[in-house]
Amino acid sequence: xxPPEQTQPPMKDSERFEACMKQAEYFxxxxxxxxxxxxxxxxxxxxxxxxxxxxxxxxSTRIPGCLLLAAFGGYLIWVHYVYGRNKxxxxxxxxxxxxxxxxxxxxxxxxxxxxxxxxxxxxxxxEFLSHPAHFFxxxxxxxxxxxxxxxxxxxxxxxxxxxxQQGQELHRQSGGQPNP
Numbered sequence: 042x043x044p045p046e047q048t049q050p051p052m053k054d055s056e057r058f059e060a061c062m063k064q065a066e067y068f069x070x071x072x073x074x075x076x077x078x079x080x081x082x083x084x085x086x087x088x089x090x091x092x093x094x095x096x097x098x099x100x101s102t103r104i105p106g107c108l109l110l111a112a113f114g115g116y117l118i119w120v121h122y123v124y125g126r127n128k129x130x131x132x133x134x135x136x137x138x139x140x141x142x143x144x145x146x147x148x149x150x151x152x153x154x155x156x157x158x159x160x161x162x163x164x165x166x167x168e169f170l171s172h173p174a175h176f177f178x179x180x181x182x183x184x185x186x187x188x189x190x191x192x193x194x195x196x197x198x199x200x201x202x203x204x205x206q207q208g209q210e211l212h213r214q215s216g217g218q219p220n221p
Contacts, residue, residue, distance in 0.1 A: 054148045061141035061152065068134035072127045079123050083178050086116065090185040094192060103194025109186050116182055124169035 052060070093104070133155060143150045169175045 054144055057152060058141050058144045061137045061144065064155075065134045065137035065141065068130045068137065072130045072134065075123060075127055075130075079120075080178075082119075083182070087181065087185060090182075090189055094185070094189050097189070097193035101194065104189060106190060109190055113183060113186050117179065120175055120179060121166065121169050124172065124175055 097104070136155065140150075140152050144152070170179060
């Protein structure tokens with residue numbers, strides 16, 4: 042035998058307003074928390090890149106280019122993912138804030154359910170670079186990876202002229218005539 046259906050009394054407008062505002066605040070807080078985490082990870086990655094540059098500067102050790110490209114590609118994918126999730130949560134926050142505003146303006150307004158994921162994909166794929174903060178962090182990351190590739194893997198001794206040997210110096214000083 043099925044349990045009897047329980048019906049709850051309808052929510053008052055003030056309760057519906059509070060529920061919508063709590064949802065709006067929840068999604069806004071998720072955005073803020075993710076953004077805070079994103080910057081912590083980014084600053085940690087930058088620190089690791091700077092430490093690698095400092096440690097490998099002037100040595101003959103070179104990090105393989107494919108590894109650096111993979112690190113940059115992975116970073117791009119991660120920033121794209123964070124951008125998409127923040128865009129989705131921001132849209133949901135605005136949606137519920139609008140629902141709460143509708144309740145204030147027109148009491149007894151029917152609240153529509155959340156449409157779920159509002160931005161399944163961020164297309165074009167590089168749309169996230171139009172956001173100044175994301176562009177900045179991707180640009181700086183790329184610059185640091187380029188510096189790691191450019192300034193490591195060769196020593197200054199490889200590019201400095203070698204000092205002449207003793208016999209060559211005497212040969213030059215005598216105008217090309219060998220000394221007896």
